[in-house]
Amino acid sequence: MTLTADVVTSVKEKAKKAKHVSKKMGLLDTEEKNEALLHVATALEKHSHFILQENQKDLQVGKEKGFSEALMDRLMLDQDRIHEFAESLRLVTRLTDPVGEILDEWTLDNDLYVKSRRVPLGVIGMIYEARPNVTVDAVGLALKAGNSVILKGGSSAISSNKAIVNVIHEALDQTKIPRDAVQFIEQTDRSSVQAMFQLKEWIDVLIPRGGASLIKTVVEESTIPVLETGTGNCHVFIDQTANVKKATKIVINAKTNRPAVCNALETLIIHRDWLKENGDTLNEALQEHHVTVHGDKEAESFFTDVVPAEEADWMDEYLSLDLAVKIVDSIEEAILHIDQYGTKHSEAIVTEDEKNALIFLNEVDAAAVYHNASTRFTDGGALGYGAEIGISTQKLHARGPMGLTALTTTKLLMSGDGQIRH
Structure with a gap:
């Protein structure tokens, strides 16, 4: 991919503007940030007609290009969804501001006083696909945590995102937060993303949010540190002691509540003994909710119209009403x-079985592990973080839903009286 000078210059100028105001952002008090976010929330609802009008342009393009049902669902806005992301901003204003929190303090033998304080990351580069609500979530969390943010949304939502950012900028002009704290890259080709990768001097961290190929590209090609979010090939394991009503309810919710999201169930693992006793009940529920089962020969004995499973079925994130089913003989398997x-x-x-529950909770390596509950709770709002900026599946700095504290770092502050080191 060829990087033109015009693209590099445009992206760099936006990054410089974000960097220039980032110091001011770090000095704003909680009340000033909250007032700004409340003003933005009101503006989004007030100008919802304009946003929905622009969203229709994206939906029309998606229809013409034959976007999948899952992608169209992620792209689509209505009055309720605009109200939801305005409410998510209001929720963020009610969350404790992490900036300035003293995490630890101590005095050395030489009377040098040391304290560790939470501070903003600085400039966050957000690279994401399809969902216009991510524009609002990223802005709300980044600004509340005292950061500037550079937004690079996917081409499929370009009209919606431009409209949302226009409304945000006009609202910020009436507040203490400068509009330069929210930068939006309008170029829809991937060269603008490549340009961001090289701006380590101006961008402090990149957060990719989208499909596996996007995340892989950012992680492998960026010179800037990456807070890695991950795709969700999520599993539910029903062991031999599971309550049939409970298990069926959890599976149906995890698979069908919103199949196009990353915390939806993709592979169901079932203990053979449980399936022999309760397969009919589960099959009936899956049929009722129009779920297509992908399984092996054994699964064909218990489920209707099974699609023969291939290796890809165990690996793929369907994001649809398709479900891979694996039959096992033990929790170890x-x-x-x-x-x-x-x-x-x-x-x-x-x-x-409490013993099996503990084995699973302790031995399964994941950002979120559940006992007798749906995987759909892996979400910043559902778990009390407020609007999330993404779900981290890595192990450094932040893991799971990333809320306000994940968008901060620490600074050591030392106070002395002429101490020197010998």
């Missing part, structure tokens, strides 16, 4: 399957 194919996002066990 279930965990082995998750270790091999999981993406370290969200995994669940349904069991009445």
Whole structure:
């Protein structure tokens, strides 16, 4: 991909503007940031007609290009969704501001006083696909944590994102937060993303949010540190002691509540003994919710119209009403399957055996592990973080839903009286 001078210059200028105001952002007090976010929330609802009008342009293009049902769902806005992301901003204003928090303090033998304080990251580069609500979530969390943010949304949502950012900029002009704290890259080709990768001097961290190929590209090609979010090949394991009503309810919710999101169930692992007793009940529920089962020969004995499973079925994030089904003889076999194919996002066990529950919770390596609950709770709002900026599946700095504190770092502050080191 050829990087033109015009693209590099444009992206760099936006990054410089964001960097220039980032110091001011770090000095704003909580009340000033909250007032600005409340003003933005009101403006988004007030100008919802304009946003929806622009969103229709994206939906029309998506229809013409034959976007999948899952992608169209992520792209689509209505009055309720605009109200939801305005409310998410209001929720963020009610969350404790992490900036300035003293994490630790101590005095050395030489009377040098040391304290560790939480401070903003600085400039966050947000690279994401499809969902216009991410524009609002990223802005709300970044600004509340005292950061500037550079937004690079996907081409599929360009009209919606431009409209949302226009409304945000006009609202910020009435507040203490400068509009330069929110930068939006309008170029829709990938060269603008490549340009961001080289701006380590101006951007402090990149956060990719989208499909596996996007995340892989950012992680492998960026010179800037990356807070890595991950795809969700999520599993539910039903062991031999699971309550049938509980298990069925959890599976149906995890698979069908919103199949196009990253915390939806993709592979169901079932203990053979449980399936022999309760397969009919589960099959009936899956049929009722129009779920297509992908399984092996054994699964064909219990489920209707099974699609023969291939290796890809254990690895793919369907984001649809398709479900891979694996039949096992033990919890050890279930965990082995998750270790091999999981993406370290969200995994669940349904069991009445406390010993098995502890084994699963302790041995499964994922950002979120559940006992007798749906994987759909891996979400910043659902878990009390407020609007999330993404779900981290890595192990450094932040893991799981990334809320306000994940968008801060620490600074050591020392106070002395002429101390020198010998």
